[in-house]
Amino acid sequence: MKKILIANRGEIAVRVIRACRDMGIATVAIYSECDRAALHVRLADEAWPVGPSAPRESYLRIDAIIDAAKKSGADAVHPGYGFLAENEDFAAACRDAGLVFIGPSPEAITLMGSKTAARQAAIKAGVPVVPGTEEPLSEQTSDADVLKVAEGIGYPLMLKAVAGGGGKGMRMVSSPAELPASLRAARSEAQSAFGDGAVYLERRILAPRHIEVQLLGDHYGTVLPFVERECSIQRRHQKVIEESPSLSVSPELRRRMTAAAAAVAKTVGYTNAGTIEFLLDSDGSFYFLEMNTRLQVEHPITEMVTGVDLVQWQIRIARGEPLTLDPESLLTPKAHAIECRIYAEDPETGFMPSPGRIQGLRVPHGPGVRDDSGAYEGGEVPIFYDPMISKLITWGETRDHAIARMRRALAEYQVRGIRTTIPFFQWILEDEDFKAARFDTTFIDRKWGAPGSSPLQSRDPAHEELAVIAAAIHMFTRSIATTVAAGEPVSIWKQAGRAEARR
Amino acid sequence: MNLEIAVGNGVRAVSVTRKGALLHVSVDGRTTVVDARRVGEMELSLLVAPDDGSAPVRGVDASLAAQRTSGDFDVHVAGRTIPVQVRLAGSFGRQKTAGAAQGTGPQRITAPMPGKIVRVLVKPGDEVKARQGLVVVEAMKMENELRAARDGRVRDVAVTEGPSVDAGALLLVVE
Numbered sequence: 056m057k058k059i060l061i062a063n064r065g066e067i068a069v070r071v072i073r074a075c076r077d078m079g080i081a082t083v084a085i086y087s088e089c090d091r092a093a094l095h096v097r098l099a100d101e102a103w104p105v106g107p108s109a110p111r112e113s114y115l116r117i118d119a120i121i122d123a124a125k126k127s128g129a130d131a132v133h134p135g136y137g138f139l140a141e142n143e144d145f146a147a148a149c150r151d152a153g154l155v156f157i158g159p160s161p162e163a164i165t166l167m168g169s170k171t172a173a174r175q176a177a178i179k180a181g182v183p184v185v186p187g188t189e190e191p192l193s194e195q196t197s198d199a200d201v202l203k204v205a206e207g208i209g210y211p212l213m214l215k216a217v218a219g220g221g222g223k224g225m226r227m228v229s230s231p232a233e234l235p236a237s238l239r240a241a242r243s244e245a246q247s248a249f250g251d252g253a254v255y256l257e258r259r260i261l262a263p264r265h266i267e268v269q270l271l272g273d274h275y276g277t278v279l280p281f282v283e284r285e286c287s288i289q290r291r292h293q294k295v296i297e298e299s300p301s302l303s304v305s306p307e308l309r310r311r312m313t314a315a316a317a318a319v320a321k322t323v324g325y326t327n328a329g330t331i332e333f334l335l336d337s338d339g340s341f342y343f344l345e346m347n348t349r350l351q352v353e354h355p356i357t358e359m360v361t362g363v364d365l366v367q368w369q370i371r372i373a374r375g376e377p378l379t380l381d382p383e384s385l386l387t388p389k390a391h392a393i394e395c396r397i398y399a400e401d402p403e404t405g406f407m408p409s410p411g412r413i414q415g416l417r418v419p420h421g422p423g424v425r426d427d428s429g430a431y432e433g434g435e436v437p438i439f440y441d442p443m444i445s446k447l448i449t450w451g452e453t454r455d456h457a458i459a460r461m462r463r464a465l466a467e468y469q470v471r472g473i474r475t476t477i478p479f480f481q482w483i484l485e486d487e488d489f490k491a492a493r494f495d496t497t498f499i500d501r502k503w504g505a506p507g508s509s510p511l512q513s514r515d516p517a518h519e520e521l522a523v524i525a526a527a528i529h530m531f532t533r534s535i536a537t538t539v540a541a542g543e544p545v546s547i548w549k550q551a552g553r554a555e556a557r558r
Numbered sequence: 559m560n561l562e563i564a565v566g567n568g569v570r571a572v573s574v575t576r577k578g579a580l581l582h583v584s585v586d587g588r589t590t591v592v593d594a595r596r597v598g599e600m601e602l603s604l605l606v607a608p609d610d611g612s613a614p615v616r617g618v619d620a621s622l623a624a625q626r627t628s629g630d631f632d633v634h635v636a637g638r639t640i641p642v643q644v645r646l647a648g649s650f651g652r653q654k655t656a657g658a659a660q661g662t663g664p665q666r667i668t669a670p671m672p673g674k675i676v677r678v679l680v681k682p683g684d685e686v687k688a689r690q691g692l693v694v695v696e697a698m699k700m701e702n703e704l705r706a707a708r709d710g711r712v713r714d715v716a717v718t719e720g721p722s723v724d725a726g727a728l729l730l731v732v733e
Contacts, residue, residue, distance in 0.1 A: 244701075399698075405705075407670045408698040414623045415600060438672050442698040466637025471600070471623035474632070478639060515638075519565045522633035522640035523572060524583050525602055525620035528594045529631070530644055531559050531574040531581065532602075 056080060056131050056155065056374045060124045061095065062145075063135030064114060065429035066445055067350070068095035071133045074366035083127040085120060087113035089437045094429045101127050108439045114138045117145050121152050131155035131373060133366075137441060140349040141168055141220065157373040159272075159327050159348050166323055167346040170217050171255055177343035180322040182315045185334060185342045187257035191217040194242055194252040198235045204256060205234060211259040214238060216245030216252075220347065222292030223248040227259060262495040263334040265289065266301055266341070268316035269357045271368055272326045273378040280313035281357050282388045286332075288483065290406070290499045295476070296483060297353040298393040299360050302454065302492040303335065312341055313386060319343065328354075328369050337495075352396065352446065355427055359392035359450045361385055391457040392450045395465070397428075399442040401474035402482075410438040414472030419464035423450040423457070436473055444475070454492065458484055479503075560647035565640060569650045580614065600624070626726075664733040665707050669723045673697030678719055678730075684712045686732060693717070693729050706732055 059075050060083040061068045072082045072095060084099035089108040096102045103123035106113035113119070115138060124132055132149050134157070139145040143164040149156040158164070167173045171191050174184045187208060192201055205212060205228070214237055216224030224245030226237040238254070246252040269281040285301030286294045304312065316331035330351050332344040354365045363380060372378070400406040416432040428445030430436070436444055449464055451457030462484050465477055483489050486502065561572045573584045581592045591607035593614045601621040605614040622631040629644045643650075677694040680686060691703040692712075710732040717729050 404670065405702070407702055408673075410671055410698065415598070415621055417621075438697050440698065469621060469634045471621060471632065471634060474639070481637070516566075518636050518638050519640060520585060521606075521618055521620070521635045522638075522642055523563045523565055523570050523585055524590055524592065524606070525604065525618070525633050525635055526563055526622065526631055526642045526644050527559075527561055527572045527574050527583055527585075528581060528592060528602060528604065529600070529620075529622055530561065532594065532596055 056370065058083060058100075058127065058129045059131045059133055059157070059370070060085065060120070060127060060129040060154075061099070061133050061135065062114070062120050063133075063138055063140075064090055064093060064095055064440065066427050066443070067135040067137075067352075067429075069098060069429050070427055071135060071366055072098050074364060074370065077364070078367060078370065080370070083123070083129050085114070085123050087439070089435070089439060092434070094431055094434065097431075103127060108437065110138065110439060114440075117142075117148050120145075121148050121154070124149075124154055125152065129154065131157055131370075133157040133369070134349065136349050136352055141347070143168065155373050157327065157369050159325055159329060163323055163325050164348045167325075167329075167348050168218065170215060170219060170345055173346050174343065176323050177319050180315070180318040182319055182343045183341070185257045185260060185344065187212075188255045191253040191255055194246075198238065201238060201256075202231055202234055205231065208256050208258050211261075213257045213259050214241045214254055215257060216241060216249060216254055218249035218251040218253070219245060220249075220345075222289075224254065225292045260334050260336055260342070262497055263287075263336055264301070264303055264494075265294075265332065265344075265496050266304060266312065266335045267330050267332040267351075268313050269351070269354065269365070270316060270320050270325070270329050270331065271365070271372065271378060271380070272320055272329070273372050274326055274375060275377050276321075277378045278317045278320045278325065279378055279380055279382050279385055280317045281361055281363075281385045283309060283312060284351075284353055284356060286353065287494055287496045288489075288498055289496050290503070294353065294396070295499070296393065296395055296480070297356055298391065298454070298457070299356040300388045300391070308339065308341075309386060315341075315343070319346065327372050328365055352443070353394050355425060355446060355448045356392040356394050359425070359448060360388040360390065362389065390450060390452045391454045392448060393454075393457045393461055394446055394448045395461065395480045396443050396476070397445045397447055397468070397470070397480075398476045399436045399444050399470075399473050400476055402476055402479040403474070406476070408438065408442050409474040410436045410442070411473045412436075413470060415469060416471065417467065417469040419447070419467035421463075423460045424464045425449070430470065444470070455490075458490065562645045562647055562650040564643040564645075564650060571647065664713065664731050665710060666731055667692055667704055667706075667729045669695060669725055669727045669729055670702075670704075671695075671697050672722065672725050673702075674722045675717050675719055675729070676701055678715060678717060679703075680712045680715070680730070682712050682715055686710055686712060692732070695723070695729075704729065 058081040061071045075082045082099045084096045084102040085105045086096045087108045105119040134140040143161040146156045146161040211229040214226045224241045226241045228237045242252040265286045266283050272278040284299045286297045288296040328350050330347045333341045335341045399409045401409045418426050425448040430444045449457050449460040559574045563570050563572050570585050575582050583590050593605040595603045597603045604618040606616045607614040620635045633640045673695040676696045679691050686706045688708045689705050693704050713731045713733045715730045
């Protein structure tokens, strides 16, 4: 394997390019119109255009990407996550074109990509699943029929897209009256996100934790599980903070969960990197939720506590190497790691997307800090794609140490010109329940936007005073610098307008 | 230089004067002594005096990001991001009493970012409650519901479902 095409953009494309460079492998980036100057294009050895900005016309165009791979002479393709990472047609198209797809087989993607088929695989492996429908409910299934099925499962229940992931096409339904509207919304979201409007129903486990197990499988039948990741801090069913290990998983429970995860993967002959997601009930019982047949967004925390480079191992497995990692060390976390997903969204206006130009960027550094980012000063955050611009990861000797470092790093992090979720993380990290690891998947829904609470508005007056002083000094020193030679002061507003037009 | 700076829920009267190498910044009559260095086009290193008379020693790293309206900034300071609006002295008094800040007058609902109008949830003449959804805009793969800031009646709906709009485009008016 001499040259790898990365069929993705943003921070994950940058992450894969770095792994390739560490291994002395050449890299090929692809880009849409608006991404011509994106960081992944700037860092790769080669870059090929694949179409207009809309994902459907570029990063989801299998033919254009295969064409770029052939023209560039790449011998393998890394899909990253999102876009075509869990698309069996893409994996098959790579194979047909003589390219190594760095991921599982198209067959494994098909099988585990169907949430209902994946549940059956888990049952076959002897792993408990959340009670729910075993067959998908197609778009043609009438409301009346869905209501009948729902009656058998009981409320509250979860409505999920069969092709789902990332919280899209997912709704909680607490009564029969809510079902028709939620069904419509979930189907429409699933249709636009995955091109498949089929859904299924699952009983809602109240106040569960979301725990997942990273796996690597080679082509010789070895499947190795890693120490769990705790992903319960979610907003709109999307993870926002992850950590490893989980304080709610004892070494004994870790043995059972990781063994169950490996059993599911072995049942389907799984290869390369994948993740089994579980719901952990408050009584310690756990249920198989789904399998993600790709590298996860939150893979760095596993890397931090095990010292394993997961992307490098994806490549090594794909080129036929056997897994030579020590299974015991993968289950023995070295201290603690935590990740915050930094989104270009404004938490003060209901997490409204905040695309635009990054006027200034200061990235935190120092002991125990890792920033996986696709952003740079002067770069644009386009409106077309997922708003995650970077992942901030910290490592500490203890959980408290990792959190302290995260707070320090967030305070240093400045993304100027657009709004980000950094203040939202500062709010979470100051929460007493979070600090004590007392939470479940309802944490943010319960705490954020609870009646009477608007946590970001109640700012420290001392900070406001400093902001006022800084703004005043900025205007004052700039107006002096731009006073004309004749001694006639030019309107600071006119000057400010010109300075902004120049930027 | 005399300024008015809106921050949080209030407007501060601010003046800046140079005294030798130091700046004296008065905020609502309270003066802070500052040793200021510009370290970038929009970045300042400040050493701030904790009290009157003592030397400026408290380090404050501040940087600003200009917003769409001239004089509006996000100030990054002490690990926080704080929006401020800077105006010449006297300008706010008039503006603030004009209505918008008092929570009266028509609400102009505009697109906060470029995106596609997915759903229009109200029609002209509809009575709406505070926080009621008005229109759904899709951007960055997420659907975002724009809501009424307070109770009112929908006067105009300027958009239909389907087309894309630019940031700042008027979507509807609630009075």
